Amino acid sequence: MAELLASGGTPEMVRAVLDNGADAVYVGVKGWSRRRAQYEMDDDQVLVSAEYASSLGKVLRVAFNTLPASREIPLLLAKVEKFTSAGIRDFILTDVGAMRELSRRFPGIQIHASVGCTIINPDDAWFYKEAGATQIVAECRMGPEEMRRIREEVGVGLEVLVHATTCYTLLGRCTMSSYTRQEWRIDAEGKNHFLGSPNRGGLCYRVCLAEWDRVGEDGETEVERLVLPNQAYFLVDDIPSLIDLGVDTIKIQGREYSVPLVGRMVRFYRALIDAYVGDRSSFRIDPWKERMAGIVSARDGERLEKTAGLISESLMS
Numbered sequence: 001m002a003e004l005l006a007s008g009g010t011p012e013m014v015r016a017v018l019d020n021g022a023d024a025v026y027v028g029v030k031g032w033s034r035r036r037a038q039y040e041m042d043d044d045q046v047l048v049s050a051e052y053a054s055s056l057g058k059v060l061r062v063a064f065n066t067l068p069a070s071r072e073i074p075l076l077l078a079k080v081e082k083f084t085s086a087g088i089r090d091f092i093l094t095d096v097g098a099m100r101e102l103s104r105r106f107p108g109i110q111i112h113a114s115v116g117c118t119i120i121n122p123d124d125a126w127f128y129k130e131a132g133a134t135q136i137v138a139e140c141r142m143g144p145e146e147m148r149r150i151r152e153e154v155g156v157g158l159e160v161l162v163h164a165t166t167c168y169t170l171l172g173r174c175t176m177s178s179y180t181r182q183e184w185r186i187d188a189e190g191k192n193h194f195l196g197s198p199n200r201g202g203l204c205y206r207v208c209l210a211e212w213d214r215v216g217e218d219g220e221t222e223v224e225r226l227v228l229p230n231q232a233y234f235l236v237d238d239i240p241s242l243i244d245l246g247v248d249t250i251k252i253q254g255r256e257y258s259v260p261l262v263g264r265m266v267r268f269y270r271a272l273i274d275a276y277v278g279d280r281s282s283f284r285i286d287p288w289k290e291r292m293a294g295i296v297s298a299r300d301g302e303r304l305e306k307t308a309g310l311i312s313e314s315l316m317s
């Protein structure tokens with residue numbers, strides 16, 4: 001049966017995710033995952049969270065899914081050593097060199113090629129499998145035929161994101177926020193923390209969601225206002241077909257949502273997956289769509305507020 005995975009932005013969220021029925025939770029290490037520090041954890045919080053997951057017989061994945069500078073590699077290896085010594089076996093990575101090195105040094109660990117890898121077809125999946133990935137995260141525009149081929153031909157685990165919206169660009173390939181605001185600092189351990197570049201371990205300001213002006217040939221006159229497309233994908237309707245396709249992991253995104261909302265989302269998807277797997281022939285999706293409508297409006301409310309805050313933050317000097 002497909003594993004249900006959700007995000008743990010704080011130790012409290014880790015508990016909510018696991019207590020509400022997720023099989024696994026992922027967390028980011030400060031400066032090493034694609035979020036701002038507020039939704040990442042220090043090493044001790046990661047270890048405590050892993051212990052909690054293990055006490056329930058569940059799994060904690062640690063995200064190091066940014067592109068490290070060469071001089072940060074020893075720090076990455078030291079952290080992975082620390083976490084594997086404490087029994088953590090699952091890591092989310094983007095950098096190909098880091099995948100090769102970790103799979104060589106720590107045999108038996110599970111390497112999840114992050115959404116930041118922009119894996120959109122079976123060839124991409126082969127590439128990351130050969131680099132050491134045991135599971136890949138599908139880019140949100142990947143279709144069912146590619147998924148089927150990855151399951152049957154590539155033979156690597158497949159994870160899909162649900163309950164989120166597409167990036168205007170391909171996930172993992174966006175540099176837009178860096179043009180509006182960039183800041184970085186080096187912490188006491190020597191890790192560089194970026195704002196304005198999710199790929200380097202910082203924050204996306206969601207600037208694609210601002211209103212854009214298209215100007216004429218003179219470079220000044222406003223011709224039209226544009227809103228770039230930002231669509232939801234892998235909706236509730238898709239869950240049965242994802243399960244039928246043999247997807248290994250269904251991942252709910254949303255480290256920045258409130259803990260009660262994350263708990264509610266996990267409860268919903270747990271019940272939905274169990275209901276479908278329990279009795280596929282009499283399963284009907286409509287009642288689930290109605291239940292989901294309330295969650296979506298709560299989620300959209302939180303997301304809109306966060307997006308407005310991020311866009312205005314991007315304009316601060």
Ligand code: SF4
Pocket residue numbers: 166167168169174175176177198204205206207208209
């Ligand atoms: S700016 Fe928009 S397209 Fe770029 S990473 Fe952020 S949400 Fe995605």
